[in-house]
């Protein structure tokens with residue numbers, strides 16, 4: 588049996604079904620942001636697919652900013668797929684989509700940084716998780732420094748690692764980078780946030796704003812006021828990218 592494969596153009600979430608979903612489960616955008624990737628042979632029923640999707644949402648993750656550099660240009664992206672594999676050597680796995688600029692940087696430099704984020708992460712996730720460094724300088728106005736290997740780390744992180752790529756595993760759409768930790772700093776008192784906590788905070792943020800609410804369709808920044816802003820403070824897009832949400 589054939590069905591269709593769709594990609595959310597905002598967060599790269601992949602949906603399988605005859606139609607795009609009413610709402611992206613990762614970034615909450617509607618069916619209009621989904622692009623058709625093609626038809627695929629369906630080996631499991633739609634009910635089983637749904638059960639798999641729901642079960643996947645019960646896996647817990649941390650939330651990180653992965654920094655990278657190439658030819659003197661720095662970049663960073665949000666990543667939830669970071670986990671420690673071994674203690675000796677200290678080895679971590681990082682899953683990165685091949686379309687991302689971060690992927691290009693890591694492949695070229697053979698290194699990356701990992702910043703652990705706290706609950707105070709909404710603006711950082713909007714800036715680094717919903718824009719590509721191909722379009723904006725994500726570090727503009729963000730306090731940061733460079734590690735020994737030249738990778739950017741943000742002041743707002745509660746700890747960071749500087750890592751060398753030991754092995755790259757090709758997984759189709761993504762590469763799993765197996766990295767060795769070269770140095771680290773424990774920089775903050777706060778605890779680490781989780782992907783689930785971030786989603787809760789994002790929803791609370793949307794609900795608490797009073798007055799007319801405008802959402803930037805690029806980075807999900809919420810603006811409150813009679814009109815959309817001249818420029819999104821997070822991703823620098825103009826007022827035409829804001830939609831009224833309440």
Ligand SMILES: Cc1cc2nc3c(=O)[nH]c(=O)nc-3n(C[C@H](O)[C@H](O)[C@H](O)COP(=O)(O)O)c2cc1C
Pocket residue numbers: 598599662663664665666667668669682683684685686687688689690712715716717718719720721782
């Ligand atoms: C909450 C959240 C989690 C994400 N997790 C991952 C991830 O694990 N791996 C990945 O490749 N992209 C992930 N992304 C998407 C990238 O951060 C996003 O595509 C980014 O714009 C890529 O930027 P770049 O092109 O500058 O590298 C995540 C985004 C968000 C908002």
